[in-house]
Amino acid sequence: MDYYHMKPQEIRKLISEGKITGPTAGMSGGYAQANLVIIPKKYAYDFLLFTQRNPRSCPILEVGDVGDRYLKTIAPGCDIAKEIPKYRLYEHGELKGEFQDVSDLWREDLVSFLIGCSFSFEADLLEAGVPVRHIEEGCNVPMYKTNIPCAPAGVFHGNMVVSMRPIPYDLIPKAVLITGDMPKVHGAPIHIGAPEVIGITDLLHPDFGDMVTIHEGEVPVFWPCGVTPQNVIMDSKPDFCITHAPGHMLVTDVKNINLKY
Amino acid sequence: MDYYHMKPQEIRKLISEGKITGPTAGMSGGYAQANLVIIPKKYAYDFLLFTQRNPRSCPILEVGDVGDRYLKTIAPGCDIAKEIPKYRLYEHGELKGEFQDVSDLWREDLVSFLIGCSFSFEADLLEAGVPVRHIEEGCNVPMYKTNIPCAPAGVFHGNMVVSMRPIPYDLIPKAVLITGDMPKVHGAPIHIGAPEVIGITDLLHPDFGDMVTIHEGEVPVFWPCGVTPQNVIMDSKPDFCITHAPGHMLVTDVKNINLKY
Incomplete structure (x- = not known):
């Protein structure tokens, strides 16, 4: 399959169907990919403020609404619980498992943070x-x-x-x-x-x-x-946190060139 | 007084002593000035997220810690309740008064947002x-x-x-x-x-x-x-909000040129 020339929506559809399960490097050439952190609302203000104070390491591309699995800006309509190839679940800073789909783990108090990536x-x-x-x-x-x-x-x-x-x-x-x-x-x-x-x-x-x-x-x-941000979150040991697995990023609909302006 | 050539710290000292009470345009040439919004913590996550989603109109320069009157980054040690020449108090979206000092209105649940200014x-x-x-x-x-x-x-x-x-x-x-x-x-x-x-x-x-x-x-x-942000906050009618009075800005210690990089 020629993943480089596929549109991000096509890549994400294959991911949600379990047909892509590996790292996303080189997929949808020209489009930005993003890191993911999902945490409960009780930590969200502190984490958003942390990203605001540390924009060099934590440049935010989008923050979801509380409890909302669907993105609106960088990948409109994307189900953030299904369209990344591999997720990690952490509890109190400990890795509890890896998943291809976290819709069963979704809760009404979760907030998604999508963070820029040097790809x-x-x-x-x-x-x-x-x-x-x-x-x-x-x-x-x-x-x-x-x-x-x-x-x-x-x-x-x-x-x-x-x-x-x-x-x-x-x-x-x-x-x-x-x-x-x-x-x-x-x-x-x-x-x-x-x-x-x-x-x-x-x-x-x-x-x-x-x-x-x-x-x-x-x-x-x-x-x-x-x-x-993942490292800091792990050190700070929130009781619940989902991230992407390293290299298994969100392929967004945003062209890299539009991140310059 | 040659306010243009004074250091920001000198300007802010004169303000805190009640010796400058007017607009700050033209003071401390070369240094950035900032807009102020102070709101209770219960609104802070929504407001911080609003600024993150609208960085063109609401570019954040610093967010204070909850209950902390003292800035750390753009004007280290600045008492945000005293070092702006004129403040406005709004309750439920209505202007309740103007003050030269809001230290008597300070509360442990207040959060300060400092926002960039086109000066x-x-x-x-x-x-x-x-x-x-x-x-x-x-x-x-x-x-x-x-x-x-x-x-x-x-x-x-x-x-x-x-x-x-x-x-x-x-x-x-x-x-x-x-x-x-x-x-x-x-x-x-x-x-x-x-x-x-x-x-x-x-x-x-x-x-x-x-x-x-x-x-x-x-x-x-x-x-x-x-x-x-002030206009949006007034429309959204939080029960308590302090802002600077138009033109009466915070004179920061940040050189304009450092806002480019």
């Missing part, structure tokens, strides 16, 4: 001739916990998680400008070079994802990462 | 040779209610309010690019020319502020306006 700016980097190593090597992007504190909000607090891409030194200004143009999908890097400055002591062993090759003349460049 | 981009327009007519004419900017619906959130709903600046037709692209670079203070215009398209039937009589001269060869250009 969107990777297409522009590649188009401009900036290498994206984890795509070249066919693995997940390396991600690290840092010592950069997020601004706390109510019960939510914790440090930023970053993704790392090795960039040839002479292409770094271009990479900064291209990604800085897309603040809704994490924007410009948060740090360039010297991993220890942000508390990364073992660059070869990322906390999440896979390590990639760093060639001679390349510098590790770090971007705020959409795993930050 | 910030006007300095850049002038610097680039784009006229700002209400500054030339020494009056308030003309503002209009429109037929552009805001995305509703909980109890909050209503239409966008816009500000209008007449711009010589050949400078409009420059004005779009300059203001589009500053999304945290309303960003690019929402409409150019033809007022009736957005429901403005009497351009000569603005709903708020003062009319300004439109010269031959100039086109009315409309920007999302910080009066939108």
Whole structure:
């Protein structure tokens, strides 16, 4: 199947029918994908405020109405309980299971948060001739916990998680400008070079994802990462939380280019 | 007194001492000013969600912690109940009075929202040779209610309010690019020319502020306006709400240039 050229609605229909169950990377080229956090209303104000105070790592694309499974803006009519290929259920910060459909877990007090994902700016980097190593090597992007504190909000607090891409030194200004143009999908890097400055002591062993090759003349460049809100939520141990499984994103109807303006 | 060259902290000290009681336009040149909405916690989630869904008219610069009178980010240590020259108290949507100090009205359930203001981009327009007519004419900017619906959130709903600046037709692209670079203070215009398209039937009589001269060869250009959230809040009639009085803004410690990045 040519998932790259399918429309997002077609992809989501195949997902809801159980015909796509794997990661969504490379599906519906040109369209944005999104991270998911679903939490009960009692935590929603604190979490929304956390995202407002930490827009670099938690850029919100849409917040659902309380109890409403259907999105209105980034994927109108999408049933958020069925149209992501794999979900995770956490209770009190512990992973309780993975599901292809969470409609049986849905409750009237749940609120969905859809958060931007750096897949969107990777297409522009590649188009401009900036290498994206984890795509070249066919693995997940390396991600690290840092010592950069997020601004706390109510019960939510914790440090930023970053993704790392090795960039040839002479292409770094271009990479900064291209990604800085897309603040809704994490924007410009948060740090360039010297991993220890942000508390990364073992660059070869990322906390999440896979390590990639760093060639001679390349510098590790770090971007705020959409795993930050999940990491913070897990630390804060809400009694109930559903997220997407890593790499298994929501394919939205929003074109990447429209996240620039 | 040379208010233009004073630091924001000095301006706010004079305000808290009752030595400045008038509008803040032109004070602390180069620093951003902000609109204020203070509401009880019971409305805060709906209002924060409203601002998230309507970032063009309601760009949030800071949200205080529940019950906390002191800001942390845009004016660290600022007592939000004393450091604005004039406040308005509304109950159930009705104006109950104006105050120079609202510390006697403060309650443990109040939350402060500070919202970006287009004063910030006007300095850049002038610097680039784009006229700002209400500054030339020494009056308030003309503002209009429109037929552009805001995305509703909980109890909050209503239409966008816009500000209008007449711009010589050949400078409009420059004005779009300059203001589009500053999304945290309303960003690019929402409409150019033809007022009736957005429901403005009497351009000569603005709903708020003062009319300004439109010269031959100039086109009315409309920007999302910080009066939108106040207008929406008044329509939605919360039982208690404090705002700044129009033109009497918070002078923040944030340089305008830092609202671009």
